[in-house]
Amino acid sequence: MTPDAAPSQPPHRASPERGPDAYSRLRAAILTLDLLPGERLSERALEGMLGTSRTPIxxxxxxxxxxxxxxxxxxxxxVTSLELAEVLEAFEYREYIEGAVAHLACQHATPDELARLQVVLDAGRQGADAAAWFEIGSDFHLMLARLSRNRFLVRAVTDILTRIERARWIMCSLPSARDEAHDEHSQILRLIADKRADEAAEALKLHARGLRDILAEALSQRSRAGLRARGVDVVDRA
Amino acid sequence: MTPDAAPSQPPHRASPERGPDAYSRLRAAILTLDLLPGERLSERALEGMLGTSRTPIxxxxxxxxxxxxxxxxxxxxxVTSLELAEVLEAFEYREYIEGAVAHLACQHATPDELARLQVVLDAGRQGADAAAWFEIGSDFHLMLARLSRNRFLVRAVTDILTRIERARWIMCSLPSARDEAHDEHSQILRLIADKRADEAAEALKLHARGLRDILAEALSQRSRAGLRARGVDVVDRA
DNA sequence: GTCTCTTGATTGGTATACCAATCTGGCGTA
DNA sequence: TACGCCAGATTGGTATACCAATCAAGAGAC
Structure with missing residues (x-):
């Protein structure tokens, strides 16, 4: 943890509550930026923070x-620093991965599965909570990946979503293009249902690029200072 | 134990094997099928086998x-079982991953890097050792991935190579299409140097499919009995 | 003979003690 | 003042003791 002199939000650490395991809690703390990028971690400090011994930590x-x-x-x-370069690489990777997903999903997805996915999508349209909405977005891409019937693609998408989740969290307050995302998701689903793989891949690419550009802006020089002030370690290259 | 008194002897231990760490040795044991697919592992048993305590294990x-x-x-x-289905998925995944590598390598690779890769390739042509030759094959694909300048693709290729390594080991005794592989590798390199990305991706695909078909045959019904006789847990679906 | 229940052994999960390497701060010297 | 060196604190790495859950084997009832 950075010097306690840097107070942005009242960090709700140091609560040896039980419940979820150390891994889940630590992971959540990192992804929600409760533990800041670049922050040094000591097993002993976590011992007190999480209320368990070093072994599970x-x-x-x-x-x-x-x-x-x-x-x-x-x-x-x-904690891994937020690197603009890495986020961009993650999105570059994502384009290829989701392109593959689109093609394979067209081959394997059943109408039933697609219909169920649409239901999930529409259900998410109502929920007002921004965090819950992010959840829906992740779920969509993950469920889509499963339609590829390829466990490696599923894992790849899971990894990507994990990697960019902190960046998404940073722009949680930014104006979200929410309905737009819903429309894009539906559009992608429709293209896959129609077995128009290349168009679906292209739509996924454009969809991801939209988010990428927003994230890139949030991590860019212009916004860097604000993040640093909140204690976030944003790196350009490194 | 009374460790305070004398530094004379380590607290425990009669196992001499000290060199590489527990992780490397266990990994090697799995990949070389010294530990068989499907085999049950007990931390306590490994404790004796590796000569360390449970913590590093x-x-x-x-x-x-x-x-x-x-x-x-x-x-x-x-130990994860060898599933034909999984190996096939790995290869399906690999086609997309290496297709992406081909495209990005065409964009980013310098002539110098390509030349160096060719040197590695030619050097491997001499070595007679089958194991060393496998090594060269892995290195080629890994080095190629690095030319993509995308750390996620590098990791993806690394993962794939790990996943299929045991299967490759099984066919270690099979007649190897060695010079053929060398030619294919060189061909791929040439196409990338010429920035013919689609053709390079296609060549990589065909190259991988050659290996895939050999592996699939080795894991197929026909060979299953022989592997089982050696204690290898080969699974069809599950 | 077989089925079940009991019991002891074995397992992974956890906590903790100890060590060596590293880091840090402060003191002494040039 | 600036530099360097040394001692204490802190850290990750390792070994190990203890626990609860699980598994297996054996005894006993039918």
């Missing part, structure tokens, strides 16, 4: 490292 | 689980 750290949410440099651990 | 198991080399079912751990 080490397990959590190992898992989070595999997810790319924390990094080791030498012996010390820190 | 648990770390190793966590990492290997993230790599998909071992799986948890309930509380027990076992």
């Amino acid at each position: 080490r397990e959590a750290l190992l898992r989070l490292e595999a997810e790319g949410l924390i990094m080791r440099q030498g012996r010390s651990l820190r | 648990r770390e190793a198991l966590l990492r290997l689980e993230a790599e998909g080399l071992i799986m948890r079912q309930g509380r027990s751990l076992r």
Whole structure:
């Protein structure tokens, strides 16, 4: 944790509550920026913070490292910094991954599955909560990936969503193009139902690029200072 | 134990094997089929086998689980079975991943990098050792991935190679189309140098399919009995 | 003979003690 | 003042003791 002198929000740490396991809680803390990008982590400090011993904490750290949410440099651990370059690479990767998903989903998806996905989509249209809406967005892309019938693509999409989740969280307050996203999702679904794979892939690409550009702006030079002031470690290259 | 008194002897241990860490050794044991697919693993048994305590072993198991080399079912751990379906999915995934690599490598690779890759390729032509030759094959695809300048694609290729390594090991004794692979690799490199991305992607696809078909045959019904006789857990669906 | 229940062994999960490497701060010297 | 060096604190790495859940084997009833 950065020096306690930097107060942005009252960080609700140091609550040795029980309930979810150490991994889930630590992961949530990172993804919601409760633990800031670049922040140094000490197993002993987490011991007090999470109310468990180091053994489950080490397990959590190992898992989070595999997810790319924390990094080791030498012996010390820190929350992975937000790199603009990395986010852009994630989106570049995503275009190819979701292109593949589109093609395979066209081959394998049943009308029933597509209909169910549409239901999920429409249900999300009502919910007002921004966080819940983000959830819907992730679910859509994940469920779509499952239609590819390829576990590696599912994992790839899962990884991507994890990697960019913190960036999405940062722009949580930004004006969200919510209905627009719903329309785009529906459009993608329709194209897949019609087996128009290339168009679906293209739509997914454009959909992702929209989000990418918003995120890139949020992480860009112009906004960097504001994030830094909140303690977020945003890196250009590194 | 009374460790305070004398530094004379380590607290425990009769196992001499000290060199590489538990993770590397366990990983190697799995990939070389020294630990068979489907085999049950017990942390305590590994403790004796590897000559370390459970702490580093648990770390190793966590990492290997993230790599998909071992799986948890309930509380027990076992080496991931070889599933024909999974191998086929890995190859399907690979086609998309390497297609993406081809396109991006065409955009980013420098002539110098391509030349260096060709050198590695030619050097591998001499080595007679089948295992070393496999190594070259993996290195080629990994180095190629790096030319994409996308860390996610690099990781994806790394993951794929890990996933199919055991299957490759099984066919280690099969007649290897060695010079053929060298020619294909060189051909791919040439196409990328010429910025003919689509053709390079197609060549990579055909190259991978060649290997896939050999592996699929090795894991197929016909060969299943032989593998089972050797103790390998080969699964059709499940 | 077989089915079930009990019991002991084995397992993964957790907490903790110890060590060596690293970091840090402060003191002494040039 | 600036530099460097040393001691104490802190850290991650390791070993190990303990627990609860699970599994397996054996005894006993029918």
